[in-house]
Amino acid sequence: MAAVTATAGWLLRLRVAGIRGQWRRLHGAGQARAFLRPASAGGDAVQRRQVAHFTFQPDPETHEYGQTQKMNLFQAVTSALDNSLARDPTAVVFGEDVAFGGVFRCTVGLRDKYGKDRVFNTPLCEQGIVGFGIGIAVTGATAIAEIQFADYIFPAFDQIVNEAAKYRYRSGDLFNCGSLTIRSPWGCVGHGALYHSQSPEAFFAHCPGIKVVVPRSPFQAKGLLLSCIEDKNPCIFFEPKILYRAAVEQVPVEPYKIPLSQAEVIQEGSDVTLVAWGTQVHVIREVAAMAQEKLGVSCEVIDLRTIIPWDVDTVCKEECFLNLEAPISRVCGYDTPFPHIFEPFYIPDKWKCYDALRKMINY
Amino acid sequence: MAVAAGVLRISELSRGLGQAGLLFLRRPGTRGLARCHPQRQQQHFSSLDEKPQFPGASAEFIDKLEFIQPNVISGIPIYRVMDRQGQIINPSEDPHLPQEKVLKFYKSMTLLNTMDRILYESQRQGRISFYMTNYGEEGTHVGSAAAMDNTDLVFGQYREAGVLMYRDYPLELFMAQCYGNASDQGKGRQMPVHYGCKERHFVTISSPLATQIPQAVGAAYAAKRANDNKAVICYFGEGAASEGDAHAGFNFAATLECPIIFFCRNNGYAISTPTSEQYRGDGIAARGPGYGIMSIRVDGNDVFAVYNATKEARRRAVAENQPFLIEAMTYRIGHHSTSDDSSAYRSVDEVNYWDKQDHPISRLRHYLQSRGWWDDEQEKAWRKQSRKKVMEAFEQAERKPKPNPNLLFSDVYQEMPAQLRKQQEALAQHLQTYGEHYPLEHFEK
Numbered sequence: 001m002a003a004v005t006a007t008a009g010w011l012l013r014l015r016v017a018g019i020r021g022q023w024r025r026l027h028g029a030g031q032a033r034a035f036l037r038p039a040s041a042g043g044d045a046v047q048r049r050q051v052a053h054f055t056f057q058p059d060p061e062t063h064e065y066g067q068t069q070k071m072n073l074f075q076a077v078t079s080a081l082d083n084s085l086a087r088d089p090t091a092v093v094f095g096e097d098v099a100f101g102g103v104f105r106c107t108v109g110l111r112d113k114y115g116k117d118r119v120f121n122t123p124l125c126e127q128g129i130v131g132f133g134i135g136i137a138v139t140g141a142t143a144i145a146e147i148q149f150a151d152y153i154f155p156a157f158d159q160i161v162n163e164a165a166k167y168r169y170r171s172g173d174l175f176n177c178g179s180l181t182i183r184s185p186w187g188c189v190g191h192g193a194l195y196h197s198q199s200p201e202a203f204f205a206h207c208p209g210i211k212v213v214v215p216r217s218p219f220q221a222k223g224l225l226l227s228c229i230e231d232k233n234p235c236i237f238f239e240p241k242i243l244y245r246a247a248v249e250q251v252p253v254e255p256y257k258i259p260l261s262q263a264e265v266i267q268e269g270s271d272v273t274l275v276a277w278g279t280q281v282h283v284i285r286e287v288a289a290m291a292q293e294k295l296g297v298s299c300e301v302i303d304l305r306t307i308i309p310w311d312v313d314t315v316c317k318e319e320c321f322l323n324l325e326a327p328i329s330r331v332c333g334y335d336t337p338f339p340h341i342f343e344p345f346y347i348p349d350k351w352k353c354y355d356a357l358r359k360m361i362n363y
Numbered sequence: 364m365a366v367a368a369g370v371l372r373i374s375e376l377s378r379g380l381g382q383a384g385l386l387f388l389r390r391p392g393t394r395g396l397a398r399c400h401p402q403r404q405q406q407h408f409s410s411l412d413e414k415p416q417f418p419g420a421s422a423e424f425i426d427k428l429e430f431i432q433p434n435v436i437s438g439i440p441i442y443r444v445m446d447r448q449g450q451i452i453n454p455s456e457d458p459h460l461p462q463e464k465v466l467k468f469y470k471s472m473t474l475l476n477t478m479d480r481i482l483y484e485s486q487r488q489g490r491i492s493f494y495m496t497n498y499g500e501e502g503t504h505v506g507s508a509a510a511m512d513n514t515d516l517v518f519g520q521y522r523e524a525g526v527l528m529y530r531d532y533p534l535e536l537f538m539a540q541c542y543g544n545a546s547d548q549g550k551g552r553q554m555p556v557h558y559g560c561k562e563r564h565f566v567t568i569s570s571p572l573a574t575q576i577p578q579a580v581g582a583a584y585a586a587k588r589a590n591d592n593k594a595v596i597c598y599f600g601e602g603a604a605s606e607g608d609a610h611a612g613f614n615f616a617a618t619l620e621c622p623i624i625f626f627c628r629n630n631g632y633a634i635s636t637p638t639s640e641q642y643r644g645d646g647i648a649a650r651g652p653g654y655g656i657m658s659i660r661v662d663g664n665d666v667f668a669v670y671n672a673t674k675e676a677r678r679r680a681v682a683e684n685q686p687f688l689i690e691a692m693t694y695r696i697g698h699h700s701t702s703d704d705s706s707a708y709r710s711v712d713e714v715n716y717w718d719k720q721d722h723p724i725s726r727l728r729h730y731l732q733s734r735g736w737w738d739d740e741q742e743k744a745w746r747k748q749s750r751k752k753v754m755e756a757f758e759q760a761e762r763k764p765k766p767n768p769n770l771l772f773s774d775v776y777q778e779m780p781a782q783l784r785k786q787q788e789a790l791a792q793h794l795q796t797y798g799e800h801y802p803l804e805h806f807e808k
Contacts, residue, residue: 092588117588123618128577128611132619135581138566139516141588143581155607162571163578171559171567172550173774208775208783232777261780309780 052190052242053349054282058249059219059266065252074244076218076251077106077183080225081144083255085114088142090179091229093119095129095146103148104185104244130156130182134164137177137234144229147184150238151198156182164234165209178232183225186214186238187279188347193340199278201238201307211235211260212307216281218249223258224305231260240278263311269300272357275315277304280348287353297361326363329356438645441692442672443662447721449729451667458667458674462736468509468666469731470745471529472501472724477749478524478534479697481757482541482555486701490761491541495556499664499696501525502723503628506669507689511596511624511677516586517565518579518597520572521556522628522695526598530563534753538760545766545807550774572603576612576625580686583616583623587684594680596624596673601690602633604647613654616686624676625656625688628663630695635708651688663691664723667730694721765806768794 061068071079084091093107099121101108111119122129129145136143147153153160160182168176188197204212211233215221221239228235266281267288274284281303288299302315331348339346415424444456451457460468479496486494497504504525511517517526524537536548540558543551549559549567559567566575566582579597586593603609604627616623627647631638644650651658657679661668669691676687694717698705705714731737772787773779779787794801 090585090588092584120619123611123614125611125614127607128615131574131577131608131611132581132584132615135518135578135583136585137581138578139582139585139589141585158571159574159577159608163569163574166569167567168777169774170549170552170557170569172548172552174548174559174561175567176777178777211776309776309782312782 049190052246053344053347054279055286056217056243056247057282057285058247059217061250062219062252065256066254068250068252070248071218071222071251072243072245073215073218073221073239073247074104074106076222076249077225077239078108078110079251079253080222080229080255081107081110082113083226084142084144084229085110085118087255090141091118091144092136092141093144093146094122094133096124096148097121098146102146104239104241106146106183106239106244126152126155127159130159130164133180133182134159134167134177134234137180138167138175140179142179142229143177143181145180145182147182149196149198150184150186150200151195153182153184153200153236157203160204160210160234160236161207165207167209167234169209176232177234180234181225181228181231181237182235183228183237183239185241185244187240187242188338188343189242190343191340192241192338193343194337197338197343199238201236201277204236205308205310207308209233211309212238213260213305214238214240214278214307215305216240216278216303217243217247218251220258220303220305222251223256224260226255227257227260230257235260238278242279258305261306261309261311263305263314264303265300265314266303267299267301269298271298272360273300273302273315274353274357275302275304277307283348283350284353286350287357290350290354291357295358295361297357299357326360329360331356433644433649435643435645439648439658439660439690441660441662442668443665444667444671445665445726445730447726449726449731449733451730456667456671458671460667460670462734464509465727465731465734466736467529468505469724469727469737470749471505471525472666472727473745474534474749474752475501475504475525475528476724477746478528478537478753481750481753482538483697483701485541485757486555491555493555493701494541495521495700496697497522497524499694499717499722500628500630502666502727503626503663503669503691503693505529506666507596507598507624507626507673507691510670510673512593514564515593515677516579516582516595518575518582518595519565519568520575520599520603520628521568521570522600522630523598524556524558527558527560527563527565530560530565532558532560532563532565534756535759536560538756539763542760542763543765544760544763546760546763547766550770551766573599573606573608573612575599576603576606576608577615579625580612580616580619580621580623583621583686584619587620587622592681594622594624594677596626596677598626598628600633601627601629601631601638601647602636602641604650605641613650613656613686613688617655620684621686622680622684623686624673624680625651625686626673627688627690628693629690630663630693632695632699632705632709634699634703635705637708646690646692648688648690656686656688658688658690660690660692663693664721664726666723666727693723696722767807768803 081093093110097103098107098119099111107119126147133143133145164177164180187199201212201214204210211231213224213228213235215224225237228237274288276284284301288301291297291299304310331353333346415422444451446452475497479498482494483496485491500522504523508526508529513530539546540549541555557568559565576597576599579595583595586595629646633641648658648660659672661672663669672689676689680687696714696718728737769787772783775783
């Protein structure tokens with residue numbers, strides 16, 4: 001990407017300067033490098049790719065679960081899958097491209113370790129992947145399905161909402177697919193545009209019968225994923241892809257579980273409550289620090305973690321709506337599809353969140 | 364031309380092979396036109412010298428431009444054992460089932476037919492909200508159910524009650540589900556005919572069509588891993604076969620090598636849509652080879668043909684870990700459901716033909732009679748007895764109360780979430796004040 005940008009910049013400058021002699025450099029092998037000027041040479045005319053809109057804030061290391069290891073988020077996922085495959089002989093992991101390790105490396109090494117009947121590719125068909133996973137789960141075996149990007153979960157919407165979510169209820173508990181977990185890379189990544197950036201949890205948030213979970217960090221991811229896998233209800237686990245490599249923490253090697261449907265108050269506060277999930281938790285953590293520093297405002301920061309069934313009691317105390325001093329503010333992307341080049345303007349970054357907080361304080 | 368000719372040859376062969384038993388349509392052979400040339404340096408360049416290297420297909424080159432013509436005039440032939448009068452055509456195809464078993468076939472089909480008549484009527488009279496009959500398709504249910512093991516998992520669509528009947532699902536439970544009474548194992552949650560039975564390995568039906576197909580494949584994959592010599596059978600209609608889930612299921616079953624039987628009931632209609640508007644190819648059986656699936660078309664109104672095909676398919680599915688596709692040709696004699704009046708889109712004459720001239724129950728009865736295993740007196744007695752059984756179950760089902768309204772709230776998740784418990788309490792409180800406006804007297808306390 002950077003090379004093309006530099007090239008375009010270089011060619012633009014060529015036309016402007018009218019230096020025709022330089023065209024000769026276009027011909028012949030080995031002149032290709034002439035195009036690839038370093039981006040810095042172009043000065044401000046060339047836009048560099050943006051840095052992330054957040055800074056990952058690791059949680060303090062925990063020794064509660066034994067020995068830990070430095071892992072990024074995708075490694076934490078691999079570790080959870082490894083633990084599951086090791087302890088549950090019925091467990092299988094499948095989806096597009098999982099056999100070689102997955103497009104985000106979440107399943108690296110698992111096929112070699114557990115065999116091709118347990119870690120395998122499926123044809124390119126999301127409705128098939130989820131339907132197939134439901135069927136495995138109906139027999140009582142543990143099915144861990146991967147949907148390559150959350151943006152592609154929609155062909156499976158019918159299987160998730162009409163089938164998986166309703167399996168137990170409609171059969172009077174004669175049958176269920178509780179041992180199904182669907183995991184999928186989720187959320188903005190800086191350049192994903194419409195179809196590699198979506199956060200579709202809202203489409204599932206009102207579907208009784210499934211659970212939807214979004215972790216903020218490697219430690220949270222492993223514990224929550226293990227809870228999803230062992231949970232007796234079909235679960236969807238969205239993994240913030242921008243954190244796959246950017247988030248690094250000490251993560252226990254052994255399995256451990258973080259409870260579902262429990263939000264976490266990661267910072268106590270008395271003036272304003274900030275609620276988010278996934279990547280956005282790191283944004284609002286920073287906003288809380290800014291609010292303290294610039295406005296002297298004390299913020300409570302909550303990571304929702306499970307979207308459905310959600311932890312109402314932690315987020316709103318009974319009758320809280322009678323005691324709010326300002327209307328609730330939602331800071332999110334605009335009502336447009338997720339754009340490519342405009343991503344920096346689109347996302348609810350810390351400045352927008354800070355501004356909303358400031359307006360709220362001054363309400 | 365070569366490939367089309369190959370397909371034609373196979374179908375011609377199979378017609379002539381009536382004596383030799385079942386023939387599953389195979390993929391056209393990979394031996395093509397090219398002859399092997401020995402390596403010769405000064406050879407004049409010929410495109411036939413090179414073998415294709417593409418990973419995507421195992422085939423020879425051809426230098427003649429020709430499109431494969433789909434063959435729908437002379438489609439995949441229909442395997443049958445009995446003629447329309449119930450006489451065995453080729454004695455070597457007679458499965459020679461014992462009298463007891465064939466009588467069970469007959470009684471299952473006729474009991475189903477009797478139950479259908481009574482429950483259809485009960486809907487007309489407003490006693491149940493909805494019903495779907497199985498008229499004309501009883502042979503597809505019973506022949507296939509008899510060929511499977513009783514512990515094989517069944518995924519159905521909605522017109523397979525005969526499978527449950529064959530597995531001895533009691534009339535009381537059929538009725539309980541249709542009435543949604545307190546005896547319903549499904550706890551009154553679904554519309555009538557959405558049966559399910561864990562004990563009899565019949566997965567609860569759901570209304571969305573074809574969703575069961577990839578699920579059945581997953582279940583078959585798990586059965587393969589469990590190494591317990593089980594197969595899965597998945598039923599669907601020719602209309603449901605148009606859904607994306609059907610394509611997904613076929614492809615997954617083939618690529619993942621699953622021991623599954625796909626059983627398509629091609630009954631000529633999807634509600635009002637005739638097959639000419641459902642597909643343009645040679646039915647559903649012709650799609651199988653496209654996925655690499657062993658396929659066959661059978662006379663669905665011939666219970667022995669259905670039995671033989673399913674039996675062999677099951678044996679091989681388990682032994683070879685591969686899927687089989689059976690397209691059972693039949694005819695939907697009844698309306699789609701009680702919400703349908705099929706005289707709006709087909710003639711009474713057409714329906715009568717099937718009812719009178721080619722009915723699975725009549726054909727089997729003629730077979731039984733010709734064997735001396737059944738006669739008019741037994742027929743009369745059985746009709747009376749089966750009607751009585753159905754009426755008794757019916758009256759009992761009607762008298763039973765509905766389940767406790769608390770069962771509205773359970774089984775959404777394995778555990779009841781706090782918010783849902785609050786809603787349950789809210790309803791209980793509401794009923795305390797406003798209970799008179801609700802039909803509480805029909806529900807268990």
